[in-house]
Amino acid sequence: MSTEQRQNLEAILRQSAFPADSDVNEQRRQLRELISAQPLPPDVTVTAAALGGVPTAEITVDGIEPRHTVLYFHGGVYVIGDAFLADLASQVGRRTRGKVISVDYRLAPEHPYPAAVDDALAAYEALLRGGTAPSDIVFAGESAGGGLAIATLVNARDHGLPLPAAAFVMSPYADLTLSGATMETKREADPLFTPQALQARVADYTSGQDAALGLISPIFAELSGLPPLIIQAGSHELLLDDAIRLARQAAVADVEVTLDVTPGVPHVFQAYYPILDEAAAALDRAGQLLSAHLASAERVTAFADDRSST
Template sequence: MSPQSPHSVSSVIVEQSGSARIGTRIAHPVLRTTLQQFLRAGAWVADRGPGPADLIFRVTRLSEAPARVLGAPRGVRRHPVFFDSFDAEWLWSEPVSDPRIARDSAILYFHGGAFIAGGLHSYRRHTARLGALSELPVFSVDYRQLPDAHPNESLDDALEAYQYLLDHGFAPEKIVFSGDSAGGGLALRLALTVRDRGLPLPAGISVTSPWADFDSTARMAHPNAKLDAVLPAAGPDMVVRRGIAIDGVLDPSWSVVNHNFTGLPPMLVQVGSREMLLSDALEVAKRCDEAQVPLRLQIRESAPHTLIHLGAGLLADGRDAAADAAEFHRTILAAADTGRTAA
């Protein structure tokens, strides 16, 4: 990325991109008049009560099934891994070695979808592309979601997946936590949990548009609540009230922005300039600044939510963002190699 106005604030480096390319500029109004209207209608129905919410959550989950036809990109190898409560899969391509044998470096990836959508099939092309660009295998996790499981149980699955990598010989300093939207927030929450439990931390964290605050107050007050091309203003708040809050109570500890980030590894956060979740990304930046955690925050002009990476197959801006994430992965892991050699 060629930053237009980079500046350093303590340990936080903020990069504001230049003008969006034509594909990104076109995608914004198209998504706003199509996908967002569909999501807005679903949020309205779900907010009619517990029954409609449960129905909408389950119907949304069913959207993963048709994605099975997508398959893996040509040249990508896949190996499923089955846990008691969830599934995962390895994805890798040449020149990356089989991670079941080499067991060197890996990306631990958590998909987005507001804890009600997304999965291995719909994300396979994205995770495979990210792994290929990073020259790393990806361990993609299909964690449990609403309405059958609370995000606290999603966190349990994330922790089990990380422990699986450690138990199979992957050194923590050779692992990168990654994810987008709800999965980005889950990756951050996993890092905090790992730290608090005294487990070894990964080399770094790379997230896109992380949903890091379940309290919608700051997000709804931000100007981007009216500008987002994908997320309707009431969407995340509806999921919180109808699925995440328990008996109407939202525990502040479930939101990563309410924690001290001291001791966390270096991070890359990528977010669109007109996204609702820019508010969450800026709060993550504040926590990093307070804790002196190295952070590179990229704010990409007009990039729609999640399409910063998921649209890399179609949008040049998406390809740039994916390339920047891959560069971060390689740099972080090379630094880990240097540190081990010196030690």
């Protein structure tokens, strides 16, 4: 990564950082403005659909015959964003040769917890009922969507559902108690967020519930039995400690986990792949790991099918 690339990105993000005192509607408008400035690649198609009564965006890439399904969860601190902001999701689909189904889960404060958690589980259940094998599915998500992806794995496990082959989370927002050490130690380095801006939105989602509940903050959940996790973060973000502690909790629970921290880059840096070399490289690494986990899950399924037929 060149110093010029990093400096240019930081300048852009500091200009677009969300002030803590702006309201939700203004933050939603600003995010759409920021994302729409980066149009989708011309070979990406986004189509409105639904799973289990939950709106979704189906994202495909021309020339790729989908072999797998990526169930994707967008970011936005549970109050902003939507499934049709599809550029980053499409990059995951491109690298896994999969169709991406991005879940347009309900947002707070209009729909606080557990609305997002319920929608995510309903979409996954519907995907399974529709005949997609869990070994052909991976979860992915960024920021709050990364936290929601982990919470959905925990929720699916606790409901007795078969789990997907793997999950890839970018800068996961996994601790809504905001107790990570990097909330303070990375305060000056993070060009996008402040602790105050994050705190201002926590109550919108928790709405009186304990922020330390495992399905709100999966950093506090029991993670045993989850599929392999790929966790990426940048060293210049307040949520770095969320990623580090989530990886530690997974490892302690005997979950296969890859923690990939890129120095000198901000929150969900992968979204800036057109202007940041390290972003494309990180997506490539994640794509290779996801593809390996999908291939491994397919082999296990084929072996189990062979044994059951003999």
